[in-house]
Amino acid sequence: MQQQATSPAPVSRQLSRDEALRLLGNVTFGRIVFISRAIPALRFVAHAMDGDGLLIGLRYEPEIAALLRRVCHVVYEADLLDAATRLGWSVVLTGRAGLVEDPQEVKQAQIRLQAWPGELVDVVVRLRPELVTGFQVAAGPLAS
Template identity: 70%
Template sequence: MSPQSPASPVSRELSRDEGLRFLGNVSFGRIVFISRAMPALRLVSHAMDDDALLVGLPYDSAIASLLSQVTRVVYEADLMDAATRLGWSVVLTGRAGLVEDPRELMRARRSLRPLPGERIDVVMRIRPELVTGFDIRAAGAPG
């Protein structure tokens, strides 16, 4: 008898609702936007607010000028185990705008956890238009 080899991991696409739920389980990700005709990427903190994503950022003139109008951005977050290579990744595309109402801003700042050594000066709300992603888990693991 030969020893059984472990089953190969299984990858599956996530639904929109699953992707939003996964985003609610982590507190940071990466925002991608165009600045000076070039793609820019920032590691930022986030929190779900109903079906919108709140993103907290330190003040950055490129982001502030970008968000002076509602604009399209891409947001990505993941949680992968380096040893097992199991986990998930979600990409959200949507329209972003600054949170400017003082009450909303105060509530948003309470729900966001800044990255170590940073503070939250600006909060943006991203309204998801497209949510895609995948989940990689061990074969036979509950879905």
């Protein structure tokens, strides 16, 4: 009688701050969540790492621009998950965000940010994460 080989069971583990930020640098899109008109609002956006912070590119919306003209708290989430295997990672940043208003800095950021097809990056936001959390799900007990 033949035995079938089985895949190791997936293992979930928490990521350190450094691991989470490194993984975040491997993707270019995520979701920003902020409070608008007393309810959570979410936008799918482009991002690029900026040291330990994050540059976020958005399409101009007067309400978002007004909100971010003053520094406010936001949540940012990005992930890379395989639907078939259910393996991958997810990272969440919570921190203060504000508009980048220097025209030269905005131009440089727009070059780095890869907008979603059909979208423009009109507004650049800098997020300074205060809390960085994340987890990774990998195959097998030796996953790291």
